[in-house]
Amino acid sequence: MERVDHLAHERNKSEFDVDAMKIVWAGSPHAFELSDRISKLVASDPGFRKDNRTMLSRKDLFKNTLRKAAYAWKTIVDLHLSEEEAAKLRFYVDEPAYTDLHWGMFVPAIKGQGTDEQQQKWLPLAYKMQIIGCYAQTELGHGSNVQGLETTATFDPQTDEFIIHSPTLTSSKWWPGGLGKVATHAIAYARLIVGGRDYGVNGFIVQLRSLEDHSPLPGITVGDIGMKFGNGAYNTMDNGVLQFDHVRIPRDQMLMRVSQVTREGKYKQSDVPRQLVYGTMVYVRQTIVADASCALSRAVCIATRYSAVRRQFGSQNGGPETQVIDYKTQQSRLFPLLASAYAFRFIGEWLKWLYTDVTQRLQANDFSTLPEAHACTAGLKSLTTTATADGIEECRKLCGGHGYLCSSGLPELFAVYVPACTYEGDNTVLLLQVARFLMKTVSQLGVKKPVGTIGYMTRVDHLMQCRCGVQRAEDWLNPSALLEAFEARAARMSVACAQNLSNFDNPEEGFAELSADLVEAAVAHCQLIIVSKFIEKLQQEIPGKGVKQQLEVLCNIYTLFLLHKHQGDFLSTGCITPKHASLANDQLRSLYSQVRPNAIALVDAFNYTDHFLGSILGCYDGNVYPKLYEAAWEDPLNDSVVPDGYHQYIRPLLKQQIRTARL
Numbered sequence: 156m157e158r159v160d161h162l163a164h165e166r167n168k169s170e171f172d173v174d175a176m177k178i179v180w181a182g183s184p185h186a187f188e189l190s191d192r193i194s195k196l197v198a199s200d201p202g203f204r205k206d207n208r209t210m211l212s213r214k215d216l217f218k219n220t221l222r223k224a225a226y227a228w229k230t231i232v233d234l235h236l237s238e239e240e241a242a243k244l245r246f247y248v249d250e251p252a253y254t255d256l257h258w259g260m261f262v263p264a265i266k267g268q269g270t271d272e273q274q275q276k277w278l279p280l281a282y283k284m285q286i287i288g289c290y291a292q293t294e295l296g297h298g299s300n301v302q303g304l305e306t307t308a309t310f311d312p313q314t315d316e317f318i319i320h321s322p323t324l325t326s327s328k329w330w331p332g333g334l335g336k337v338a339t340h341a342i343a344y345a346r347l348i349v350g351g352r353d354y355g356v357n358g359f360i361v362q363l364r365s366l367e368d369h370s371p372l373p374g375i376t377v378g379d380i381g382m383k384f385g386n387g388a389y390n391t392m393d394n395g396v397l398q399f400d401h402v403r404i405p406r407d408q409m410l411m412r413v414s415q416v417t418r419e420g421k422y423k424q425s426d427v428p429r430q431l432v433y434g435t436m437v438y439v440r441q442t443i444v445a446d447a448s449c450a451l452s453r454a455v456c457i458a459t460r461y462s463a464v465r466r467q468f469g470s471q472n473g474g475p476e477t478q479v480i481d482y483k484t485q486q487s488r489l490f491p492l493l494a495s496a497y498a499f500r501f502i503g504e505w506l507k508w509l510y511t512d513v514t515q516r517l518q519a520n521d522f523s524t525l526p527e528a529h530a531c532t533a534g535l536k537s538l539t540t541t542a543t544a545d546g547i548e549e550c551r552k553l554c555g556g557h558g559y560l561c562s563s564g565l566p567e568l569f570a571v572y573v574p575a576c577t578y579e580g581d582n583t584v585l586l587l588q589v590a591r592f593l594m595k596t597v598s599q600l601g602v603k604k605p606v607g608t609i610g611y612m613t614r615v616d617h618l619m620q621c622r623c624g625v626q627r628a629e630d631w632l633n634p635s636a637l638l639e640a641f642e643a644r645a646a647r648m649s650v651a652c653a654q655n656l657s658n659f660d661n662p663e664e665g666f667a668e669l670s671a672d673l674v675e676a677a678v679a680h681c682q683l684i685i686v687s688k689f690i691e692k693l694q695q696e697i698p699g700k701g702v703k704q705q706l707e708v709l710c711n712i713y714t715l716f717l718l719h720k721h722q723g724d725f726l727s728t729g730c731i732t733p734k735h736a737s738l739a740n741d742q743l744r745s746l747y748s749q750v751r752p753n754a755i756a757l758v759d760a761f762n763y764t765d766h767f768l769g770s771i772l773g774c775y776d777g778n779v780y781p782k783l784y785e786a787a788w789e790d791p792l793n794d795s796v797v798p799d800g801y802h803q804y805i806r807p808l809l810k811q812q813i814r815t816a817r818l
C-alpha cells in the first residue's frame with residue numbers, strides 16, 4: 156500500500172537544505188553516515204522491539220532487557236562493530252541497562268584512577284565483558300556529600316589486604332545501576348583507613364558475585380532497591396543495595412593512580428590533585444550534557460509534528476480548522492524548545508572538546524584547567540538536564556490529551572529522563588559548585604587573570620557600568636548586543652553576591668545564607684556559556700542552502716527567549732531597561748514567524764526513525780489518527796469485550812442498584 160505523507164505540504168514549505176542540516180546536527184558527514192546506518196539496523200531488527208515496554212511486569216521487563224543486552228552484544232561481536240558504532244547501537248536500542256554503568260562508569264573509573272598495571276589487568280576482562288562492573292559510590296545516608304561516605308576500607312598489613320566493611324545501615328550502598336542483579340564487580344568507594352588514620356574516600360575494585368553461578372560472595376549482601384517512577388522507563392535498570400561484612404580484597408585492588416598504600420602500610424599521595432578521585436563524575440557529566448540534546452530533540456520532534464497535524468477551531472466557510480502550530484501561544488512554548496535542542500547540541504560538542512583538552516593536559520601534568528572543567532561540566536549538566544526534563548513535560552502538554560497516552564512516547568521519555576536532574580550530582584548541589592568557582596574568581600580579580608569561559612571577568616569594570624545600545628527590535632539580532640547583555644548580567648550578579656558575602660564574618664555561613672542568590676548567579680554564568688558557544692558556532696563556515704540562516708534564527712530565539720524569561724535579572728541589575736525588554740519580545744515574536752515554515756524540516760534534520768521516536772504522535776508521515784485508533788485496540792485490556800472481574804465486582808453492583816430501585 157502506498158504510504159501517504161500527511162506532512163508533505165509542511166516539508167515543501169521549508170527554505171533550507173535539510174540534508175545539509177542533518178550533517179550539522181550529526182556533527183560531520185562521517186557521524187551522519189554512521190548514525191543513519193546504525194539507526195536503520197536497530198529499527199529493522201525485531202530483536203530490538205520496544206513498543207510493549209510500558210505494559211510488562213517488572214520481572215518480564217527486566218528479563219527482556221537482559222535478553223536485549225545479550226542480543227546487542229552478540230550483534231556487536233558478529234558484525235565486528237567499532238566502539239563508535241557500538242555506542243550508537245546502544246543509543247538507538249534506547250533502553251537503560253546495566254551495560255551503561257559497565258561501559259559508562261566502571262571502565263572509565265579504571266582508566267582514570269587505575270595505575271598502568273591495574274589497567275592492564277582489569278580492562279581486557281571488562282572489554283570482553285568477562286566481568287561486569289558497576290559504580291558503587293552512593294550510600295543510603297549520603298549521595299551528594301561524597302566526603303560523608305561511611306563504608307570503610309581498612310588495610311591489614313598482616314595479610315596485605317583491605318577489609319571492606321559497611322559499619323552502619325546508612326553505609327549500605329544504595330542506587331548503583333547494574334548492582335542489583337547483574338554486576339560481578341564494583342568500583343566501591345570507601346574511606347581508606349591505614350594504621351588507624353582516615354585518608355578520605357577512594358575507589359576499590361571488589362568482586363561481588365561468583366563468576367561460576369552468580370551467587371553473592373561471602374560477606375556480600377546484594378539486591379535490587381525496588382520499582383522506580385513510571386512504567387517501563389528506568390525500571391529496566393537494576394539499581395541496587397549492597398552491604399559488606401568484612402570483605403577482604405588484595406591490596407592491589409585499591410585504585411592507586413591518585414594515592415597509594417605500600418606493602419609496608421605506608422600511605423603515599425601522587426603529585427596529581429586529589430580531585431581526580433572525582434574524575435569519572437566529570438566524564439559522565441560531560442556525556443549527560445551531550446545526551447540532553449538527544450532527549451529534548453526527540454520530544455520536540457514529536458510535539459512539532461503533532462502540532463502540524465492537530466487542528467482545533469478557526470474553520471472558515473467549512474474549510475479546515477487551524478493547525479495548532481499556527482497559534483502564537485503554541486509557537487512561544489514550542490519554538491524555544493526547538494532552539495534549545497540545537498543550542499544543547501552545540502554546547503555538548505564544545506564540552507566534549509573541553510573534556511578532551513583537559514584530559515590531554517592532565518596526562519602532561521598540567522592541572523590548571525581542572526577547576527574550569529569541573530565548573531563547566533557541573534553547571535552545564537545542571538542547566539541542560541533541568542531544561543530538558545521541563546521541556547519534555549512541556550511537549551507532553553503541547554500535545555494535549557493524546558500526549559498523556561503512553562503511545563505518544565512522552566510519558567516514558569519523561570520518566571526515563573527526569574532522574575538525570577538528580578543522578579551524577581543533584582542539580583542544585585552542582586550549581587553551588589559553579590557558584591564557589593565564581594566567588595573564587597571574583598575574589599582573585601587583579602591577582603589571577605580569569606581565562607576561558609570566565610574570561611569576560613577581565614572586563615568587569617566595563618561590564619559593571621555598560622549601557623545597552625539597542626534602539627530598535629532588529630538591534631537585538633546583533634550578536635555583540637546579545638553577548639554584552641548576558642555578560643553584564645552574569646558579571647553583575649556574581650559581583651553582587653561577592654559583595655554581600657563580604658558582609659559576613661564567616662564565609663561559609665555567608666555562602667549558606669546567600670545560596671539561593673548564588674545559584675541564580677551560577678545559572679546566569681552557565682546560560683552565558685551556552686549563548687556564547689552558539690554564537691561562536693555560527694562564526695564558522697556552515698555549508699548548505701539556508702542552513703546558517705536557520706541556525707541564526709534559532710540562536711536568536713534561544714537567546715532572546717532566555718532574556719525574556721529572566722528579564723527580572725536583566726532589569727534589576729540595570730543591564731537593560733523595560734523598553735529594551737519590550738523590544739526583545741517584539742523581535743522574538745517575529746523570529747517565531749520565521750521558524751514556522753521550517754519547523755517540520757528542522758525536526759526532520761534530527762533524522763530519527765519511527766522506531767527510535769517510539770511515538771504515534773511523532774511518526775514521520777503524520778498519519779496519527781488511524782494509528783492511535785488501531786493502537787487502542789491492541790491494549791491487553793481490550794483482549795476481551797467483557798473485562799475480567801465483571802462477574803465479581805460489576806455485576807453485583809448493578810444488581811444491587813436494581814434491588815434498591817425496586818425498594
Ligand SMILES: CCCCCCCCCCCCCCCCCCCCCCCCCCCCCC(=O)SCCNC(=O)CCNC(=O)[C@H](O)C(C)(C)COP(=O)(O)OP(=O)(O)OC[C@H]1O[C@@H](n2cnc3c(N)ncnc32)[C@H](O)[C@@H]1OP(=O)(O)O
Pocket residue numbers: 220223224227228231238239241242244245248249250251252254255256258259260290292293298299300301302332430431433434436437439442525526529577578579580581584585588591
Ligand atoms: C538493552 C540495551 C543494551 C545495549 C547494549 C550495548 C552494549 C555495548 C556497548 C559498548 C559501547 C562501547 C562504547 C563506550 C561508550 C559508552 C557510553 C555509555 C553511556 C554513558 C552514560 C553513563 C550512564 C549514565 C547513567 C547515570 C548513572 C548515574 C551514576 C551516579 O549517579 S554516580 C554518583 C554520582 N554522585 C555524585 O555526583 C555526587 C555529587 N557530589 C559531588 O560531586 C561532590 O561531593 C561535591 C558536591 C562536588 C562536593 O565535594 P566535596 O565535599 O569534596 O567538595 P568541596 O566543595 O569541598 O570541593 C573540594 C574541591 O574539589 C573541587 N571539586 C569537587 N568536585 C570536583 C570534580 N569532580 N573535579 C574537579 N574538582 C572538583 C571543588 O571545586 C573544590 O575545589 P576548591 O574550591 O578549589 O578547593
Ligand SMILES: Cc1cc2nc3c(=O)[nH]c(=O)nc-3n(C[C@H](O)[C@H](O)[C@H](O)COP(=O)(O)OP(=O)(O)OC[C@H]3O[C@@H](n4cnc5c(N)ncnc54)[C@H](O)[C@@H]3O)c2cc1C
Pocket residue numbers: 256290291292293296297298299300329330331332389394574577578579580581582583584587
Ligand atoms: C536513577 C538513579 C541512578 C543512580 N545511579 C547511581 C549509580 O550508578 N551509582 C551511584 O553511586 N549512585 C547512583 N545514583 C545516586 C545519585 O548519584 C544520587 O542520588 C545523587 O548524587 C543525589 O544525591 P542524594 O540522593 O544524596 O540527594 P540529597 O543530597 O539527599 O538531596 C536531597 C535535597 O537536598 C538538597 N541538598 C543537598 N545538599 C545540599 C547543599 N549542600 N546545599 C543545598 N541543598 C542541598 C538537594 O538539592 C536536594 O533538593 C543514582 C540515582 C538515581 C536517581
